[in-house]
Amino acid sequence: MLFTLFRRLLLIGINLFLLSLVSFAIFMRDPANQVFARPHIYSGYIDYVSNLLDGDLGITYNGGERLLSVILTVLPPTLELCFIAILLGLLFGIPLGLIGAFKRKQFTGKAISAISSLGMSLPIFWIAPILLYLAAVYHWEISAVGQTNLLYDIRPITGFAVIDVWFMDVPYQTKVMQNVLQHLALPSLVLMISPTMEITKIVQQRAEWVMSQNYVKFANTRGLGIFNILRHYILRNTMPLLIPHLPRLITFILAQCMLIEGTFAWPGIGRWIIDALSLQDYNAIAAGVIVIGLFIMMINLLTELLTLVLDPFGKKGWYAR
Structure with a gap:
């Protein structure tokens, strides 16, 4: 050891x-x-x-501020998007993968498998401006850009706007929460596509393998209910497999987030680094x-x-x- x-x-x-x-x-x-x-x-x-x-870390030539304080300002918005995207990917990907495994011989299972394979190859930097354009044309409430409306002054405590809004003591707090979620919705939905599809594929393949094992077949012949089989055998042998994939998924989401921050005017570290490149900082x-x-x-x-x-x-x- x-x-x-x-x-x-x-x-x-x-x-x-x-x-x-x-x-x-x-x-x-x-x-x-x-x-x-x-x-x-x-x-x-x-x-x-x-x-x-x-x-x-030195100072930035764009304003002369200390880089450490600037990074502590731009890093949390990017992490906020990444964590919400991976959370949504888990919430949607696990059920879809299990449904695809249970209905693997039916049209539903084959469709989920095909869509998950296709969704993993979709270019996020191409989908983001299209969805933003559609949201603006059809007047969706989630067509907002940026992290929050500039009219609302959210004091940065953790750097995560979705958390800091709970510490506000103003009579219109509910309106501010709604505004934060509206700004967060569209980039989160775009970022969750790839992790959802990949998690769906991983869970479906693993669950199909577990269901083909003799101990699951034996439990099924004993008359054990589908939910008991799901809880005692499939979930326990499928969920731990996702843990080693999390670093790669989070890294992939981080790279995608840095690509689309400019599209959604998100004040994250990706947009900040791209601006630094243009200024040769x-x-x-x-x-x-x-x-x-x-x-x-x-x-x-x-x-x-x-x-x-x-x-x-x-x-x-x-x-x-």
Whole structure:
């Protein structure tokens, strides 16, 4: 077990080192930062990493603000979209996958399988402007862009508008909640398409395999109800399989979110990095790379810990390796 723990820590250290190298290479693209390369680039890299460990990401050339405070402002809106999209994907994908498995020989099951395969290949950056155009033309209430209406002043406590709105003490709080959900609906619906389709396919394939096992057939011949079979056999052997897929799904949703933030005028980190690219603000780009890389690494680590807690074979594997 100690060897496995050491190997995991070593991999995390290597990833952090490579991430810092990429960030430093972007940082050095700015001629104003060439002073870090004196007297040689190695000392400059050490100084750069020391500043990162102290929480000093530098300043942005677009306004001169501290990058750490700017990132703490633009990162939560992106995470808000990502988490809501993955939650909606789980809420819709799991039931669809189970229905497709139970009706696998019928038209419904085959249709769900075909739609899930097709939905995984849909280009989100193409769907987003089309849905926004349709919502505006047909006057849908969810055709709003941005995170909230500028008339409402929501004090940022957590950075998640859907949470911070509950801390408002104003007589029109219900109206503000409705406005936040209207702004959140359309980008969330666009982002949930790919994870919903992929979760549906994973659950359907796994549930079909479980239902083909002898112990499920035996339980069925004993007259055990469909809901008991679903609870005792199918769900227990299907849900844990989704956990290792969560880092990849969240990373994929994060990349898609960064692509469509400009379409919906969402004040997230993706739109902020694209603006930094257009302004050649290499300090901001380097800081954004560091933050996104750390977030992905943290999600992978949390998933591994969750798998270790929930999967008995994973615990044995730590000792066996």
